[in-house]
Amino acid sequence: MRRMMTGNQAVVEAAVRAGCRFFSGYPITPVSDLMEYMARRLAQVGGVFIQMEDELGAITAAIGASWAGKKSMTATSGPGFSLMQEGIGYAAMTETPVVVVDSQRGGPSTGQPTMPSQGDVLQARYGSHGDYPIAVLAPSDIQEVYDLTIKAFNIAEALRTPVVLLMDAFMSHMAEPVSEGEYEILERKVHPPGPVERPYEPGEDLVPPFPVFGRGNLVSVTGLTHDEKGVPRPEDNRVHATLIRRLFGKFERRKDLLEDVRTMGDGRRLVIAYGMMGRLAEALVDRGYRLLRPRVLWPAPTGPLKREMAEADVVYVVEMNIGKYSLVVKRVAEELGIEVHSISILGGRIPTPSELEAMME
Amino acid sequence: MSFWDFFRRERWPHIFCPGCGIGMVLNALWKAFEETEQEPEKWAFVSGIGCTARAPAYMRVDSLHTLHGRAIAFATGLKLGNPELNVMVFSGDGDIASIGGNHLIHAARRNMDLKVIMINNGIYGMTGGQLSPTTLPGLRTTTTPMGNYDYTMGTAELVAHLGANFSARWTTAHIVMVKEAIKRMIPKEGFCFLEVVSQCPTNFGRRNRMEDPRKMLQFMKEHSVHVSRVGQLGAYFEEPVFVVGTFADRDRKGYVARLREAGYFESF
Numbered sequence: 001m002r003r004m005m006t007g008n009q010a011v012v013e014a015a016v017r018a019g020c021r022f023f024s025g026y027p028i029t030p031v032s033d034l035m036e037y038m039a040r041r042l043a044q045v046g047g048v049f050i051q052m053e054d055e056l057g058a059i060t061a062a063i064g065a066s067w068a069g070k071k072s073m074t075a076t077s078g079p080g081f082s083l084m085q086e087g088i089g090y091a092a093m094t095e096t097p098v099v100v101v102d103s104q105r106g107g108p109s110t111g112q113p114t115m116p117s118q119g120d121v122l123q124a125r126y127g128s129h130g131d132y133p134i135a136v137l138a139p140s141d142i143q144e145v146y147d148l149t150i151k152a153f154n155i156a157e158a159l160r161t162p163v164v165l166l167m168d169a170f171m172s173h174m175a176e177p178v179s180e181g182e183y184e185i186l187e188r189k190v191h192p193p194g195p196v197e198r199p200y201e202p203g204e205d206l207v208p209p210f211p212v213f214g215r216g217n218l219v220s221v222t223g224l225t226h227d228e229k230g231v232p233r234p235e236d237n238r239v240h241a242t243l244i245r246r247l248f249g250k251f252e253r254r255k256d257l258l259e260d261v262r263t264m265g266d267g268r269r270l271v272i273a274y275g276m277m278g279r280l281a282e283a284l285v286d287r288g289y290r291l292l293r294p295r296v297l298w299p300a301p302t303g304p305l306k307r308e309m310a311e312a313d314v315v316y317v318v319e320m321n322i323g324k325y326s327l328v329v330k331r332v333a334e335e336l337g338i339e340v341h342s343i344s345i346l347g348g349r350i351p352t353p354s355e356l357e358a359m360m361e
Numbered sequence: 362m363s364f365w366d367f368f369r370r371e372r373w374p375h376i377f378c379p380g381c382g383i384g385m386v387l388n389a390l391w392k393a394f395e396e397t398e399q400e401p402e403k404w405a406f407v408s409g410i411g412c413t414a415r416a417p418a419y420m421r422v423d424s425l426h427t428l429h430g431r432a433i434a435f436a437t438g439l440k441l442g443n444p445e446l447n448v449m450v451f452s453g454d455g456d457i458a459s460i461g462g463n464h465l466i467h468a469a470r471r472n473m474d475l476k477v478i479m480i481n482n483g484i485y486g487m488t489g490g491q492l493s494p495t496t497l498p499g500l501r502t503t504t505t506p507m508g509n510y511d512y513t514m515g516t517a518e519l520v521a522h523l524g525a526n527f528s529a530r531w532t533t534a535h536i537v538m539v540k541e542a543i544k545r546m547i548p549k550e551g552f553c554f555l556e557v558v559s560q561c562p563t564n565f566g567r568r569n570r571m572e573d574p575r576k577m578l579q580f581m582k583e584h585s586v587h588v589s590r591v592g593q594l595g596a597y598f599e600e601p602v603f604v605v606g607t608f609a610d611r612d613r614k615g616y617v618a619r620l621r622e623a624g625y626f627e628s629f
């Protein structure tokens with residue numbers, strides 16, 4: 001069965017389907033209606049919703065709920081996403097599963113509240129201070145919003161990590177039919193009840209089992225650099241390096257979940273585009289272009305980028321920002337000696353396929 | 362529950378300076394838990410950043426040492442994520458009243474079911490003794506080297522005005538009252554707040570001719586006035602005065618109960 005949903009509704013339906021039972025948010029265009037829909041939906045499924053006093057509180061309350069064992073999320077846009085960055089770093093450091101939706105609008109500052117943008121694509125990856133990995137997903141249509149929201153929860157739970165779902169002001173409110181088929185839902189590994197000596201001792205997959213608060217695990221969790229017992233060791237260079245490298249290591253081991261691209265067409269002119277621009281660029285496939293559309297933007301899909309670029313004479317990166325993701329593509333292209341053109345679209349008006357093609361000439 | 366049932370012996374020595382008042386409050390907390398037969402497994406502690414915020418990691422409980430200012434917001438999520446859990450926030454005055462002031466205000470307004478102990482040492486201890494919104498008039502900090510000319514925040518009074526179920530202020534010179542206030546908070550629903558004025562000999566006493574912690578305890582005793590004598594106006598004194606006592610003790614419905622009534626937590 002297919003149901004019409006806006007992007008924001010699809011996020012809510014998919015989140016509930018994935019088992020999300022806690023949402024904390026703060027109103028902001030273009031996700032206010034996502035939050036409103038969530039307030040109603042969570043009441044129906046035995047969940048909890050809270051409108052916090054600001055985004056600093058929204059992200060941190062979501063992290064707090066995750067330590068109670070709840071799948072939790074928040075949603076925001078530009079200014080709110082900036083406020084959430086310290087919290088996202090905390091989730092990365094403490095390995096807390098949490099999903100953050102950022103529906104991008106034109107920035108910096110208050111910018112263009114109602115207009116789509118892809119200006120946060122580097123902030124989503126690097127927005128908090130220090131060294132940490134994170135997963136960032138970018139759907140191109142409403143079915144993908146649904147599918148990738150479920151995937152975002154799966155990655156968060158399996159890797160004990162924050163995950164960002166990057167949408168935009170257009171996609172939040174565009175409506176399309178969505179089919180809610182079969183999905184694999186992943187749950188975090190948890191410690192059995194009773195005291196845990198080494199809460200940060202990782203398993204084979206480098207992910208430590210999660211100590212849910214209230215089950216007598218009696219663990220102390222900190223954003224300070226900590227050893228496997230959870231003891232703060234902020235001045236030990238080896239403990240810090242080991243911890244940070246393990247965080248990156250657990251991402252490297254899950255290529256099965258994290259390498260996710262769509263390819264179309266077979267020309268020697270390669271277009272790389274994601275999110276709303278990925279959808280637009282699909283129209284160029286009939287005009288003789290090859291398309292690479294990453295659905296997981298971070299970690300960057302280095303393998304598929306290399307594979308597809310090896311078949312191309314020229315590469316275009318189409319995005320609604322100053323050319324941010326093209327930096328990633330250029331780094332890979334350098335090794336292959338291929339020319340990369342950044343097609344940068346600013347202002348929030350989505351071009352027609354013909355206009356886009358003209359920009360590439 | 363012996364002292365070492367509640368604290369993690371393997372984490373000693375702790376980071377607190379000799380003469381610091383945080384230990385006195387921890388002792389009062391343990392005694393309050395002991396006397397009311399609390400099971401530490403049923404408690405979770407949340408703290409922000411600062412000297413005080415390091416304390417929960419020494420307790421044999423689930424604890425979350427979080428971000429500067431956000432302890433109450435993290436605790437809100439934790440409590441709503443599992444309402445069966447007793448959640449206590451234990452953090453400093455800079456953390457809770459300054460950078461975290463907004464969360465304090467709104468948790469008190471919501472009557473969120475949390476216990477909060479705020480150690481007010483009148484300065485930012487961990488970063489070296491800078492001015493805090495709770496620094497009393499005239500006293501010296503590293504960022505008010507000529508003496509504090511800024512007005513002081515009456516945190517316990519503010520919380521009381523916002524409708525919280527419990528709000529009190531005592532000092533480490535009234536340590537029995539601190540323990541009794543904790544015992545009063547333990548069974549209560551809604552937002553319960555205890556401010557404990559405490560000595561920091563290293564970063565406060567040293568700059569105010571009170572490097573000996575006994576002098577600071579004496580100072581707190583001599584400058585304390587009970588709320589019954591000055592009323593809620595205590596916060597507006599222009600010389601160093603500690604207004605002590607209970608500012609609110611009510612039984613309004615807590616946030617969790619109101620959420621349940623609204624239809625959350627139970628599937629339908």
Ligand SMILES: Cc1ncc(C[n+]2csc(CCOP(=O)(O)OP(=O)(O)O)c2C)c(N)n1
Nearest residue numbers: 410411412413429453454455456485486487
């Ligand atoms: C966002 C942020 N700003 C500043 C700091 C630096 N910082 C660490 S502790 C602290 C003040 C702590 O003072 P208080 O909360 O009064 O606790 P105390 O150390 O006195 O117990 C500050 C400003 C920080 N960690 N994070």
